[in-house]
Every structure is written in C-alpha cells, then in structure tokens.
Amino acid sequence: MKSIVSKALFCSLVLVLLNVSALAQQQIFPSITYRLSMSRPVSHLFEVSIEVELPADFKGEAVSFQMPKWSPGRYAVFDFAKNVQEVRAMSGICPPKAQCKMAPRAVTRVDDQTWSVAAQGSSSLTFAYKVFGNDLSGTFSQLDDRHANYNGGSIFMYVVDHKPDPVKLIIDPPAGWKIVNGRTDHVGQTAWQFTNWDIMIDTPTEIAPDWTMDTFDVDGKEYHVVVHSFGPEGGKRPGLVKSIEKIVRAETGLWGPPEFNEYTFLIHFAADDQSGDGMEHLTSTQIIESGALGDAGMDDSALDTVAHEFFHVWNVKRLRPFELGPWDFTKPVSTRGLFIAEGFTNYYGHLMLRRAGLWDDTKFLRRESRTISGIENAPGTRLMTAEESSLSAPFLDDAPHAQKTNLENTAISYYPKGELIAMVLDLLVRGRTGGKHSLDDVMREMYDEFYLKSSNNSYYLHGRGYQPEDLQRVASKVAGVDFEDYFNRHIRNTETLPYDEAFGYVGLRVTRTTLKEPYNAGMSVDFDSPEGPLIGSVKNNSPAEQAGLQSGDEVVSLDSRKINKDSWLNTLARYKHGQSVPITVKRNRRTIKTTMVLNEPERFEYKIEERADATAQQKALRAKWLNGS
Ligand SMILES: [Zn+2]
Numbered sequence: 001m002k003s004i005v006s007k008a009l010f011c012s013l014v015l016v017l018l019n020v021s022a023l024a025q026q027q028i029f030p031s032i033t034y035r036l037s038m039s040r041p042v043s044h045l046f047e048v049s050i051e052v053e054l055p056a057d058f059k060g061e062a063v064s065f066q067m068p069k070w071s072p073g074r075y076a077v078f079d080f081a082k083n084v085q086e087v088r089a090m091s092g093i094c095p096p097k098a099q100c101k102m103a104p105r106a107v108t109r110v111d112d113q114t115w116s117v118a119a120q121g122s123s124s125l126t127f128a129y130k131v132f133g134n135d136l137s138g139t140f141s142q143l144d145d146r147h148a149n150y151n152g153g154s155i156f157m158y159v160v161d162h163k164p165d166p167v168k169l170i171i172d173p174p175a176g177w178k179i180v181n182g183r184t185d186h187v188g189q190t191a192w193q194f195t196n197w198d199i200m201i202d203t204p205t206e207i208a209p210d211w212t213m214d215t216f217d218v219d220g221k222e223y224h225v226v227v228h229s230f231g232p233e234g235g236k237r238p239g240l241v242k243s244i245e246k247i248v249r250a251e252t253g254l255w256g257p258p259e260f261n262e263y264t265f266l267i268h269f270a271a272d273d274q275s276g277d278g279m280e281h282l283t284s285t286q287i288i289e290s291g292a293l294g295d296a297g298m299d300d301s302a303l304d305t306v307a308h309e310f311f312h313v314w315n316v317k318r319l320r321p322f323e324l325g326p327w328d329f330t331k332p333v334s335t336r337g338l339f340i341a342e343g344f345t346n347y348y349g350h351l352m353l354r355r356a357g358l359w360d361d362t363k364f365l366r367r368e369s370r371t372i373s374g375i376e377n378a379p380g381t382r383l384m385t386a387e388e389s390s391l392s393a394p395f396l397d398d399a400p401h402a403q404k405t406n407l408e409n410t411a412i413s414y415y416p417k418g419e420l421i422a423m424v425l426d427l428l429v430r431g432r433t434g435g436k437h438s439l440d441d442v443m444r445e446m447y448d449e450f451y452l453k454s455s456n457n458s459y460y461l462h463g464r465g466y467q468p469e470d471l472q473r474v475a476s477k478v479a480g481v482d483f484e485d486y487f488n489r490h491i492r493n494t495e496t497l498p499y500d501e502a503f504g505y506v507g508l509r510v511t512r513t514t515l516k517e518p519y520n521a522g523m524s525v526d527f528d529s530p531e532g533p534l535i536g537s538v539k540n541n542s543p544a545e546q547a548g549l550q551s552g553d554e555v556v557s558l559d560s561r562k563i564n565k566d567s568w569l570n571t572l573a574r575y576k577h578g579q580s581v582p583i584t585v586k587r588n589r590r591t592i593k594t595t596m597v598l599n600e601p602e603r604f605e606y607k608i609e610e611r612a613d614a615t616a617q618q619k620a621l622r623a624k625w626l627n628g629s
Contacts, residue, residue: 032159034051351364532554
C-alpha cells in the first residue's frame with residue numbers, strides 16, 4: 001500500500017513519537033484474511049481464523065498474534081485476551097495452482113496478550129481461536145441466540161508488526177441472519193476489504209435476522225438508520241429517523257458535507273437489564289439504549305447520543321489529538337486532548353439538538369445549568385485540571401476498579417469539564433469579536449489545518465493529530481484575541497471559568513443558590529442495599545469523615561432512631577450547622593457510636609438565567625449562538 005511510507009519522517013521529533021510497530025515493519029505480507037463464524041450462538045463463542053500468506057523470502061522465524069489491551073474510543077484497559085480460548089495453528093506450503101499442504105503447528109503463549117507460531121519454511125499460516133463475548137456495548141461483543149454484535153477490538157487479534165497491512169474479512173453468518181455495518185455496499189454482503197487492521201476494528205457489525213434499515217439523503221450522502229429492537233417500538237421509529245435527519249442537517253450545517261458517501265447509525269433498543277452506551281466510528285456509530293424504543297423518553301435519550309456520536313465524525317475521528325491513532329495496544333494511551341475530543345463534543349451535541357429544533361432554548365440552558373452545578377459542586381474540580389483528567393482517562397472511562405479508590409474526591413470527568421470549557425470559550429470568542437466569530441469557526445479551522453490540508457503522519461488515516469496548544473493558537477488566530485491566559489488558568493489549571501464575562505455577552509448570567517438541605521454531612525447513603533442503609537462515598541474533610549465514618553459502614557441509627565430514606569433527611573433537617581447528631585454504624589461486626597458535627601451547607605444549584613438588563617444587541621448575539629450563524 002502506498003500510504004504506508006510516512007511523509008513526516010523528515011522531522012526527527014515526529015520520528016521518535018511515531019508508533020514503533022509501524023516503523024519496525026519490514027515487508028507487507030501478500031495477504032491477511034480474517035474469517036469470522038458463529039456456529040453455536042448460545043455458546044457466546046465467536047470463531048476467528050487469521051490466514052496469513054507469507055512472502056517467498058520471509059526471513060522471520062515466527063509470526064505473532066496479539067489481542068489489544070483496550071480499543072479506541074474507550075480508554076480503560078480491559079485486556080480482551082482474557083476471553084480468548086482454544087488457540088491453534090496450521091502452516092505449510094501452498095504451491096501455485098495446487099492444494100496447500102498444511103500441518104498443525106505448536107502455538108507458544110508469549111505473554112498476557114501475545115501468541116506466536118513458528119513459520120520457518122512456510123508460505124501459508126493459519127491461526128485460529130475462539131473468543132467469548134456476551135456484552136452488548138460500544139466496546140465489547142455479544143453473540144447469543146438473538147444476534148451477533150461485535151466491536152472488532154474485542155475479538156480480532158492483529159498480526160504483530162503488520163497492523164498497517166491491508167486485511168480482508170469474510171463473515172459466515174448463521175442461516176437467515178443478515179450482516180450490516182458502516183461499510184456495507186449491498187444486502188447479502190459477506191466479504192470486506194480494509195486498508196488496515198485499525199480501520200477493520202473501526203467497523204462495528206451487527207448480524208441478526210430481524211434488524212430494520214431506514215435511509216435518508218443529505219447533501220447527496222446516504223444515511224442509514226439500522227435499528228435492532230428487543231422490545232416494542234410503539235410506532236416511534238419513523239419519528240426517530242426524522243429527528244436523526246434534523247441532527248445530521250444541523251451538524252453538516254456547521255462542518256459542511258462529510259467526506260464519506262454513506263454513514264450508518266447502528267442502534268439497539270434493549271428491553272432487558274442493559275446499560276446504555278455510544279461509540280463513534282469513521283463511517284458509523286454504535287448506540288445501545290437501555291430500554292425499548294416504545295418506553296417513555298427512550299427516543300429522546302437515543303437522539304441525545306446520536307447528536308454526540310455524529311459530531312465525532314469530525315471531532316475525534318478525523319480531527320484528532322496527536323496520540324489518537326495509530327495506537328500501541330500493548331499499553332494504555334495517554335493524551336491531554338480528551339477534554340476537546342469528548343468535552344467539546346458533549347457541548348456541541350447539546351447545542352446541535354437546539355439548532356436542530358429538537359430542544360428549545362429553555363431545555364438547552366437547563367441542561368447546561370445542570371452541567372455547571374455538577375462541575376462546581378464536585379470536590380475534584382479544584383484538584384484536577386482538564387488536561388490531567390484527559391491523561392487519567394484509563395482510570396476514569398468506565399474503568400473496572402478491583403481496589404478501592406478516592407477518585408470521587410479527587411477526579412473530574414473531561415466530558416462535563418470540557419463541555420463547559422467549550423461553551424465559555426465559544427461565548428468569549430463571540431463576545432470579544434462582537435459576534436464576528438465563534439467556536440464554530442475555530443473548529444472548522446482546526447479541521448482544515450489538521451485533517452483536510454494536512455499530509456499524513458502515519459499509515460492509519462489521512463491528516464495528523466493536534467495538541468491542546470494548537471487549539472489555543474487557532475482560537476487566538478480566529479478571534480484575533482490571545483487565549484493563552486484562558487488556557488493557562490482554566491485548562492492547565494483549575495480556576496473557575498469566567499462565567500460572568502462569557503454569559504454577559506449574550507445577556508445571561510449564572511446564579512448560585514444554596515440547595516434546600518440546611519445541613520452538610522458530606523456522605524452519600526445507599527438505602528436500596530439488601531444489607532441495610534450503607535454509606536457510599538465520604539467526602540474529604542467532611543463531618544462524616546471527622547466523625548470517623550467510612551464507605552461501606554451500615555447505618556444502624558441516626559439520632560437514636562432506625563432510618564430509611566425519608567427519616568434520614570427529616571432527622572438531619574432538624575439540626576442546624578454546628579450542632580452534633582449521634583450516629584451508630586456497624587463495621588466488621590463492630591458497633592460504632594459517634595457524633596457528626598454538621599457543617600455549613602456546601603451544595604449549590606447553578607442556573608443560567610436571563611439578565612434583567614439584557615440589551616437588544618446581547619439578545620441578538622444569543623440568537624446567533626443558539627440558532628447557529
Ligand atoms: Zn464521545
């Protein structure tokens with residue numbers, strides 16, 4: 001493949017930072033073919049085989065296969081290799097126009113994610129395994145009697161040092177099941193060619209007898225809405241498709257027509273115990289909703305996710321932080337840019353629902369008010385910067401924690417934090433340029449510079465990645481105002497965002513009121529636990545912590561009374577701050593009696609509200625912001 005040789009190698013700095021496996025590659029294998037079958041859906045076992053044709057002058061002693069430790073879009077490490085079983089290999093000679101002579105070969109487990117097969121003297125090698133998958137999500141895979149839904153990173157190993165090679169995929173579905181993904185040309189398609197392994201795993205695929213597809217056109221591009229419903233739809237599908245079209249029109253209105261010809265929204269409406277999820281891809285998105293389409297609010301929830309994931313077509317999939325592709329799948333990725341990639345996408349997802357006419361001003365501003373309240377009340381807000389939060393993604397992004405952590409007191413999510421950074425920056429650009437420019441212009445300029453007009457710096461995809469400093473430079477250039485101070489104080493540091501200046505430009509203000517509870521105990525209590533009321537999180541330096549209470553303690557009594565959810569609140573409400581309230585808990589079969597000295601209330605509600613003195617000019621600027629111009 002031509003694009004494998006990087007044009008950026010003249011720069012020694014870039015050379016050092018480039019993916020090592022891309023550089024280590026000596027020769028492209030003549031062909032790499034993946035075969036996926038699923039002969040026993042109830043077993044949840046995907047059957048994968050990788051057929052590698054070796055070059056005649058192959059000098060290597062072995063070929064290694066590696067399961068990624070994580071997959072793009074979710075940054076926690078899951079170690080997909082844990083679900084691999086029954087690995088085996090064959091190798092041999094395939095004379096031209098004759099039957100291959102293949103024999104079983106020993107497979108060596110090299111480490112927690114790598115298997116190796118001796119290949120000396122062979123012209124062909126097949127490595128096969130089964131991989132267990134029974135999770136419907138944006139990251140894992142599921143095979144059961146209803147369908148197969150896979151995210152390639154969790155089932156396909158790559159050939160070590162040959163990730164950049166072109167790959168072919170052939171799927172053998174159960175009888176009567178149809179295959180669909182964001183790169184399907186026609187019904188009944190069972191084979192695909194991908195420019196490299198990274199692109200193959202960027203193509204989540206649904207295989208089932210009963211999904212539906214609706215199609216619409218915007219700017220000559222075809223959009224497919226594939227829905228797999230596990231529960232009743234209540235006649236809501238046509239409305240859902242119409243609303244998705246409005247979102248597509250609003251977002252392509254900002255960015256211009258996308259570069260692809262077809263795009264697929266792959267949406268599951270579950271009916272059983274299922275958590276929701278959404279994952280962005282180059283020509284598709286995979287969305288899982290927690291209930292049936294016919295359930296109240298489920299269509300709105302799906303549209304919220306659609307607006308976010310479709311914005312990723314540009315922001316993160318193509319306009320991407322430097323570290324996001326190609327990747328080293330042997331260790332977690334670290335980037336400072338997720339507050340832009342995810343946080344800015346969160347902001348625009350909501351703004352686009354407003355611009356698409358699916359939300360009104362009130363709903364949009366209420367949603368952003370909630371985000372401000374969430375961030376400003378979180379103790380981590382003053383401890384972790386937006387860049388640090390991005391770098392901590394492997395711990396924060398749905399990461400499993402076997403060990404107890406204090407993240408609730410120390411961490412902040414780059415999603416809401418980045419959302420507020422984007423909104424305030426947008427308003428500052430609009431305000432400081434008198435409405436001539438906006439964050440929309442900044443994003444378009446970034447896309448132009450780093451994707452459309454940039455030469456490739458890797459085999460993976462067109463364009464090159466950016467650093468947060470690039471956004472600061474481009475924002476300053478577009479606005480004609482230096483944003484170094486903004487980036488230093490609110491992105492590289494934890495200072496409160498300049499809400500007054502930002503919202504003032506559009507005749508709004510952020511108000512702060514004390515929440516109703518007159519007390520502050522500084523802990524949460526889980527009243528639904530079967531063991532009784534259990535203390536959940538305990539804030540640092542809180543009355544609960546001072547009283548020696550711990551997460552996991554069972555609350556026996558408060559003020560000498562047994563408690564439930566209502567009596568807990570009512571009892572605390574009788575005390576004023578500074579007063580002591582007796583509390584008894586059970587911990588490790590011990591009964592502990594202590595007293596909490598309640599603090600000043602410290603939870604506040606923030607609201608974005610109309611300023612009484614808003615001028616016509618400010619209101620006009622607000623209309624431009626919300627309507628998009
Ligand atoms: Zn996202």
